[in-house]
Amino acid sequence: NKTNNTNYTDTGFRGNIRRFYQVVSVNPGSSNYSIGYFGAHVYTLEHSANTRNWMAFPTNFSYLRNANETLNEIPNITSFNMWNASIQQRVTCNGFSCPDFPSCTGTNCNFNLQQGEGYEVNVNSTSPSEFNWSGVGIVYNKTNVTLIRNSTSFAENWIGVWAGTGIKNAKDMLSGIANSDAVSKWNPALQTSQGYLNVPGFG
Numbered sequence: 001n002k003t004n005n006t007n008y009t010d011t012g013f014r015g016n017i018r019r020f021y022q023v024v025s026v027n028p029g030s031s032n033y034s035i036g037y038f039g040a041h042v043y044t045l046e047h048s049a050n051t052r053n054w055m056a057f058p059t060n061f062s063y064l065r066n067a068n069e070t071l072n073e074i075p076n077i078t079s080f081n082m083w084n085a086s087i088q089q090r091v092t093c094n095g096f097s098c099p100d101f102p103s104c105t106g107t108n109c110n111f112n113l114q115q116g117e118g119y120e121v122n123v124n125s126t127s128p129s130e131f132n133w134s135g136v137g138i139v140y141n142k143t144n145v146t147l148i149r150n151s152t153s154f155a156e157n158w159i160g161v162w163a164g165t166g167i168k169n170a171k172d173m174l175s176g177i178a179n180s181d182a183v184s185k186w187n188p189a190l191q192t193s194q195g196y197l198n199v200p201g202f203g
Helices: 067-073 170-176
Strands: 017-021 024-027 030-033 038-046 052-056 077-084 089-094 118-123 130-139 182-187 192-197
Touching: 038 052, 038 118, 052 182, 067 077, 067 089, 170 182, 170 192
Parallel strands: none
Antiparallel strands: 017 038, 024 030, 038 130, 052 118, 077 089, 077 118, 182 192
């Protein structure tokens, strides 16, 4: 899209859409390109019998540094959670309790957001059954995500994929992660997880 104005508004957004932009300034003699890409994301959050949704941030929403800021930014949510793979437990930040370090516990903390992490939000059961929230920022560069199997041999990890990923489905993701045996996504409309297993000999 081209504009002669210093501001541009993309009005074609709907739920669960990601769009990426590179800004180009052109004159008759030369052109300049932005070094990074800008990302705009519209998330659709839902609830029915349950209130859970999963999300990740492939773009740096620089105004969201931690769980408490995210809890207060996204409307109609009651908690913002991460997964501590080292102890294999959910860490929650909600309106009742979201302590800063060093007052954190193993399951309750105002944790910092990290590139490549996946998160869980719970929405208010009295909110609309489906609503949108959007965020904008500069797209993260590709990064490595450390996956953990703890001493009890449990190995659940919550991750978000890079914006420029070539992964198209669960099979692609599973085959791209060494030593993994299952990958799951959350279906917010049905409020249930949907998994893909690695069964040797069956592809």
